[in-house]
Amino acid sequence: MVNVGSDKPNIRQVATIAGVSHMTVSRVLNDHPNIKPDTRRRVLEAIEELDYRPNLVARALATQRTRRIGVIVESAVAHGPTSILRAVELSARAAGYSVTPIALHEGDALSPQEAVDNLVTQGVDALCVIAPRSSSVAALRRIAITVPMLVVKADADPTFLTVSIDQHAGTTLVVDHLVALGHRDILHLSGPLDWLDARARERAFHTRAKSWGIRERPIVVGDWSADFAYDFAKGLTRLPEYTAIFAANDDMAIGLIHGLHDRGFEVPTDLSVVGFDDIPLARHFLPPLTTVRQDFGALGVSVVEMLRAAIEGRDIPALTRIPTELVARASSAAPREVR
Amino acid sequence: MVNVGSDKPNIRQVATIAGVSHMTVSRVLNDHPNIKPDTRRRVLEAIEELDYRPNLVARALATQRTRRIGVIVESAVAHGPTSILRAVELSARAAGYSVTPIALHEGDALSPQEAVDNLVTQGVDALCVIAPRSSSVAALRRIAITVPMLVVKADADPTFLTVSIDQHAGTTLVVDHLVALGHRDILHLSGPLDWLDARARERAFHTRAKSWGIRERPIVVGDWSADFAYDFAKGLTRLPEYTAIFAANDDMAIGLIHGLHDRGFEVPTDLSVVGFDDIPLARHFLPPLTTVRQDFGALGVSVVEMLRAAIEGRDIPALTRIPTELVARASSAAPREVR
DNA sequence: AGCGTCGTTGTTCTCGGTAACATTCACCGA
């Protein structure tokens, strides 16, 4: 803790003070076996004395490992991607990795190819792509790449490592919930179908609706934004035939409720609305929003686990599916005719 | 675009192909003057042929510059910090930097000291701390540090570089707006006063309220969360004497509206509510939320500009104040007695 | 013609670690 004035100490200065060669210091740092306890102690003392920290850049150059994970986030505005990024950062740090995020489609129009290039040139050990569109995935698939790449998305994929939120189960929960309440005609307001998550929710919705023998009704394709949903609801001229709307995310659900309200329809009296995400504010909307909660923390852990395994050449754990949970609140209720 | 099979090419392989020394290649890469056009062309062709990318880790070791900015985010859940991080990443990338975020107080309790250590050991060229508490700032102030450090917070500070959102102006807009509507008795629901932004908004509120000669009323200290605000509002037994509430962020404003609603009071009929942040959903609440918008994009640009100046030893631009804008919506209206 | 200058390019060293191989020495068994 001395080291006044001079620049950052390096491994050889530590070696000199400890009276050993710099390799011995390196071995102590890396927990190599076959170091005499006394030698180790002297090295540790020297490290302490100089307040020495290994230079990770130099280490990265020598080992060809940066211990960094590049994360490509599509649309960093949404709640989901943001939460996932945070979760990945957290568990990466716990594993001694750091994270370099790049946001796509934000002001500048960065292509997936460019983002990958950028990160690979920086030497990240692995890549993680969050919540992408199928077009991005197609682009990624065409990129020959030397580092492990993991995609967080709905379906497994032979090309990449995959961790997925169980969209199917979550959506099924929603349909079952609405059916249990008595709904037999449900509208799905999906996200842009180019988004894999939107597509997965839409498919699961159809599948489950069909298995309940519910009326087949064309879905409405939104853009994830509350604004779109608001405009849609505002455009309704009379109370529709369907009695519930399943929006593919909370933002749209909220826009819907707002639009319906402005049109003179009340939720859930006239219409039930269900979202997806359970954003922190969902329970404070008027009415509080029924939605689906996803365990982003678990997702972050899985992502880092798989990537570490891939980086270190260990066996890669099987595809992880992150579970979901329905949170029933006041925005969904029995339809009028059933009451 | 050939380079089949073999490993990543390095600068010397490029040099060999171009028939020059590796230094000439380095000079071309770094736009040095005094390279014959013909030589440059040959080098560029060789680069193209091998699809060569400079190894940034090696460059970082040689130049002692990583071109990375470490960002410490306190509470990555909130809208503000998240948006700021995104904005900083965006403009950093435009400047050829990348960003390494670390989230504080998220599951693990990481101290500011540890976060700084982590990032400095990684060799970041500069540090940016977003939206911190005064205790964190105090801790940071005690850390002797070799890289430039910038803090995004309300007030200028001689110790650090500073970029600040003009909390004072934003708050003043709110008070003026409410006063213009006819309110004379306003409650402030602040954030935790340990947070600099909360403190700044609280101070500005008092100052402005006093200058209008408004009744001095103790503030209520919240914790930024909608839950807290909900509980507070729910706890009201009768309509209070104040006619408006200024919440220090949108989340709390929304929790308030929810709680008031559950208590049987309507916004803005019984009480006006104003928030701060203009989260994307603010306009879709019922009622749509009057709030203050901040230009996070401009903030990101300023942060990166100042840090680059500091890193490159240029003159540091003066403290930047990011402007704010009041967005008046339906949650604020004239008080009952004025109508 | 001789010399200084500048444009252009090359050689060598360095950044701060780790890997690979070499060395030393104690101990053990034949």
Next chain:
DNA sequence: TCGGTGAATGTTACCGAGAACAACGACGCT
């Protein structure tokens, strides 16, 4: 007693770039 073995440590090369300095040649000027 000698060679083998393995623990403990040292020496040297290397990762892939940039910095500093050297070298070379063309050119202009006296």
